[in-house]
Amino acid sequence: MMPDGPDLLTIPTPALILDNDRLTRNITRMNAHVARLRARLRPHIKTHKCLPIAQRQVAGWFGGVTVSTLAEGFACAAAGFEDILYAVPLEPGKLARACALAQRVRRLAVITDDPDLPKLLAAAAAAAGVVVEVLIEIDCGDGRTGLPWDDPVGIARVARAITSAQRLTLAGLLTHAGQSYAARNAAERRSIAELERDRLQQAAAGLEQAGFEVPCLSIGSTPTITALDAPLPPKFEVRPGNYVFFDAFQAQCGVCAWDDCALTVLAAVVHRGDGKVVVDAGAIALSKDIGAPDFFSDSGYGVVGDLEGHPLGLRVAAVSQEHGRIPVSETTLLARLPVGTRLRIVPNHACLTAAQHDHYWVVAGSRVIDRWPIIRGW
Amino acid sequence: MMPDGPDLLTIPTPALILDNDRLTRNITRMNAHVARLRARLRPHIKTHKCLPIAQRQVAGWFGGVTVSTLAEGFACAAAGFEDILYAVPLEPGKLARACALAQRVRRLAVITDDPDLPKLLAAAAAAAGVVVEVLIEIDCGDGRTGLPWDDPVGIARVARAITSAQRLTLAGLLTHAGQSYAARNAAERRSIAELERDRLQQAAAGLEQAGFEVPCLSIGSTPTITALDAPLPPKFEVRPGNYVFFDAFQAQCGVCAWDDCALTVLAAVVHRGDGKVVVDAGAIALSKDIGAPDFFSDSGYGVVGDLEGHPLGLRVAAVSQEHGRIPVSETTLLARLPVGTRLRIVPNHACLTAAQHDHYWVVAGSRVIDRWPIIRGW
Numbered sequence: 001m002m003p004d005g006p007d008l009l010t011i012p013t014p015a016l017i018l019d020n021d022r023l024t025r026n027i028t029r030m031n032a033h034v035a036r037l038r039a040r041l042r043p044h045i046k047t048h049k050c051l052p053i054a055q056r057q058v059a060g061w062f063g064g065v066t067v068s069t070l071a072e073g074f075a076c077a078a079a080g081f082e083d084i085l086y087a088v089p090l091e092p093g094k095l096a097r098a099c100a101l102a103q104r105v106r107r108l109a110v111i112t113d114d115p116d117l118p119k120l121l122a123a124a125a126a127a128a129g130v131v132v133e134v135l136i137e138i139d140c141g142d143g144r145t146g147l148p149w150d151d152p153v154g155i156a157r158v159a160r161a162i163t164s165a166q167r168l169t170l171a172g173l174l175t176h177a178g179q180s181y182a183a184r185n186a187a188e189r190r191s192i193a194e195l196e197r198d199r200l201q202q203a204a205a206g207l208e209q210a211g212f213e214v215p216c217l218s219i220g221s222t223p224t225i226t227a228l229d230a231p232l233p234p235k236f237e238v239r240p241g242n243y244v245f246f247d248a249f250q251a252q253c254g255v256c257a258w259d260d261c262a263l264t265v266l267a268a269v270v271h272r273g274d275g276k277v278v279v280d281a282g283a284i285a286l287s288k289d290i291g292a293p294d295f296f297s298d299s300g301y302g303v304v305g306d307l308e309g310h311p312l313g314l315r316v317a318a319v320s321q322e323h324g325r326i327p328v329s330e331t332t333l334l335a336r337l338p339v340g341t342r343l344r345i346v347p348n349h350a351c352l353t354a355a356q357h358d359h360y361w362v363v364a365g366s367r368v369i370d371r372w373p374i375i376r377g378w
Numbered sequence: 379m380m381p382d383g384p385d386l387l388t389i390p391t392p393a394l395i396l397d398n399d400r401l402t403r404n405i406t407r408m409n410a411h412v413a414r415l416r417a418r419l420r421p422h423i424k425t426h427k428c429l430p431i432a433q434r435q436v437a438g439w440f441g442g443v444t445v446s447t448l449a450e451g452f453a454c455a456a457a458g459f460e461d462i463l464y465a466v467p468l469e470p471g472k473l474a475r476a477c478a479l480a481q482r483v484r485r486l487a488v489i490t491d492d493p494d495l496p497k498l499l500a501a502a503a504a505a506a507g508v509v510v511e512v513l514i515e516i517d518c519g520d521g522r523t524g525l526p527w528d529d530p531v532g533i534a535r536v537a538r539a540i541t542s543a544q545r546l547t548l549a550g551l552l553t554h555a556g557q558s559y560a561a562r563n564a565a566e567r568r569s570i571a572e573l574e575r576d577r578l579q580q581a582a583a584g585l586e587q588a589g590f591e592v593p594c595l596s597i598g599s600t601p602t603i604t605a606l607d608a609p610l611p612p613k614f615e616v617r618p619g620n621y622v623f624f625d626a627f628q629a630q631c632g633v634c635a636w637d638d639c640a641l642t643v644l645a646a647v648v649h650r651g652d653g654k655v656v657v658d659a660g661a662i663a664l665s666k667d668i669g670a671p672d673f674f675s676d677s678g679y680g681v682v683g684d685l686e687g688h689p690l691g692l693r694v695a696a697v698s699q700e701h702g703r704i705p706v707s708e709t710t711l712l713a714r715l716p717v718g719t720r721l722r723i724v725p726n727h728a729c730l731t732a733a734q735h736d737h738y739w740v741v742a743g744s745r746v747i748d749r750w751p752i753i754r755g756w
Contacts, residue, residue, distance in 0.1 A: 012471070012472070012475065012756060013471055013472075013756070014756060046699055046700070068699060068700045069700065088648060088658060088700050088701065089648040089649050089656075089717070090648070091646045091647065091648045091658065091717050091718045092646075092717070092718035093390070093391055093646045093718060093720070094390070094391075094646075097390065112717075113649060113651075114649070114650070114716075114717045116716070116717065117717060137649075139651075144649075144656060144698065144701055144703060145648070145649040145651070145656050145701065146649075178698065268469045268470075268471045268472075269469065270466060270467040270468070270469045270523070271467050271491060271492070271515075271522075271523040271524075272492070273491075273517075273523070278467075278522060278523050280466060280469065280756075283665075283667070283730055284730070284733050285756075287661075287666060288665060288666040288667050288730065289661070289666050318522075320522065320556065321424055321446060321729055321730065321733070322424070322446045322447065322466045323466065323522055323523065325522060338494070339467070339469050339470070339492045339494065339495060340469045340470035340471060342471070351699055352661055352662070352666065352699065355662050355699070356734075357755075358754060358755055376736060377735075377736055378390060378391070378392060378658075378663075
């Protein structure tokens with residue numbers, strides 16, 4: 001706590017600002033929602049890569065987290081987290097580090113869709129003296145990674161590779177309906193969420209029919225989990241991540257309200273010219289995620305508010321490495337934005353923006369109450 | 379030096395790989411080119427944010443560097459650099475830190491286009507007991523920052539604000555022809571480079587006519603400097619940055635050859651599916667710069683080579699946070715890319731990719747010979 005510390009007028013820009021009240025509200029709301037779904041919450045910490053946030057997310061749950069890098073995993077283990085799911089497909093070059101992480105926790109789960117990996121992982125697990133749990137990744141329509149949900153033969157083949165290897169446990173099936181990020185409204189999101197749930201269940205049913213036990217079904221993403229409203233069947237775990245912060249993309253989709261967005265980039269005007277200002281938050285401070293320009297062309301690289309976060313009807317239209325260009329057509333507004341003016345920019349994609357910084361300035365209103373480090377690297 | 383250290387088959391992925399021979403060749407070539415131009419070289423270190431590279435770049439020159447953040451400036455000062463140009467417009471919130479940096483070096487130059495800033499800077503300089511040099515930023519057609527090159531009244535107004543303030547020196551004029559990144563061929567680049575040079579000279583002539591001395595004219599960018607072939611008039615400083623690494627964008631533009639590209643991201647295949655592989659380098663490891671999709675749609679988020687760097691005719695077509703999707707239409711090639719295969723990806727925009735990492739793995743061939751840290755933050 002820094003009661004007499006800096007505030008939004010004095011901290012160096014660009015800076016990543018986290019609104020503590022909104023963070024708390026977002027976590028509370030998701031907790032209630034997942035409880036209604038009767039699922040287990042294993043939050044994805046890739047969004048924030050930050051231990052104090054992960055600790056708040058798991059409070060009242062079973063303590064499990066999802067990570068996107070082994071670096072996040074080791075940081076969590078060092079902080080006392082004991083149940084970690086590494087949710088990017090494991091590959092042979094990471095076996096030794098994954099098993100070193102398994103030595104530090106009660107339970108490490110990894111994912112794969114490759115029939116050749118389990119044997120290699122089993123050898124590394126034996127060398128490290130650990131047991132590793134393995135979920136088979138299923139593609140429920142996203143087209144990124146995983147075995148097709150309707151390929152029971154391929155899924156059973158990987159299951160057999162896992163169960164026939166020493167020191168590995170078949171922990172279940174996992175999928176990620178990444179296609180939900182292309183949904184334009186709540187109805188589309190809900191139908192994708194139902195596919196995610198139903199296709200994973202069908203894949204699990206096929207596997208059980210083939211004689212395998214499927215202890216867990218893991219589904220993910222803030223848009224799909226938010227879109228579900230009926231309780232999930234038993235065994236379901238959910239892995240939303242973005243909900244702690246939300247962002248301009250989620251707000252424009254209607255997944256959240258604008259005033260749910262907990263993360264902003266504090267920036268200062270460095271240039272005022274004809275019909276524009278330029279701020280000191282560019283491609284590095286904001287990331288270069290343009291969201292979904294095909295149907296949300298208005299957000300650019302971020303939506304601009306004043307120091308209190310009130311929207312100014314402006315967006316960051318272009319970025320270079322350390323410059324963000326904000327068109328300002330109204331001359332009366334432009335007159336209120338001299339060089340030095342501080343603005344708060346709601347990023348398009350909070351996960352990528354947070355990963356660009358080394359720490360959060362946690363605020364209550366405009367007062368900085370804490371500073372939380374961000375886990376970096378892989 | 380790590381003679382018995384790791385190699386490209388053993389270091390953890392994703393990783394940033396810097397080819398030492400190509401780096402050296404690129405630096406040597408630019409040195410010879412700038413010597414032919416009879417200009418002073420003040421390399422922009424924003425591309426690499428790395429002291430060992432900056433030291434190689436200034437060898438044989440006067441020692442000056444250009445930085446894009448005060449963090450880069452403080453790191454350079456701590457490493458013994460004595461002449462630093464901070465080339466993002468200064469704003470009131472950074473006055474104290476800029477003057478603290480000025481205390482640590484022989485010469486700090488900053489830039490502005492704002493008539494109100496010099497007075498504030500002078501007060502901060504007095505408080506810190508330093509003298510700060512100031513260049514006026516000129517817009518030669520890029521439209522990002524700076525006063526219009528053909529606005530002699532506006533330029534003289536800022537010059538007067540500088541020269542009438544205590545502890546400030548008018549150090550000259552600076553411009554950046556960022557529009558060169560939209561040029562499609564060498565002829566277009568050369569005409570933009572000539573505009574950059576000529577318009578800055580015209581702005582200087584106007585200022586001299588108004589009675590001001592203009593000690594330095596600073597122009598920049600790898601594409602424009604490379605496009606110039608006639609010696610520059612006296613007083614010119616040049617600030618290329620990207621030339622140390624080059625990247626897929628510059629190669630596609632014809633600014634460099636493909637085998638000049640010194641920077642790659644080492645990635646491992648984590649998934650092989652129907653007509654594609656997915657690697658462990660996504661939006662964080664590569665950055666999310668899609669280059670110039672309007673006229674170079676083929677590079678996607680990076681151009682894929684094998685472990686030796688030989689092109690495979692593949693590109694990263696889509697990224698999510700930790701996933702890069704590479705379409706592979708040839709089945710014989712797909713068969714050679716099982717999970718665990720390591721690939722080297724030439725990024726679209728080397729500056730943004732480098733800023734995503736904490737260090738370079740410096741290689742001679744496939745052998746790691748050193749590891750150089752990257753300056754982070756602002």
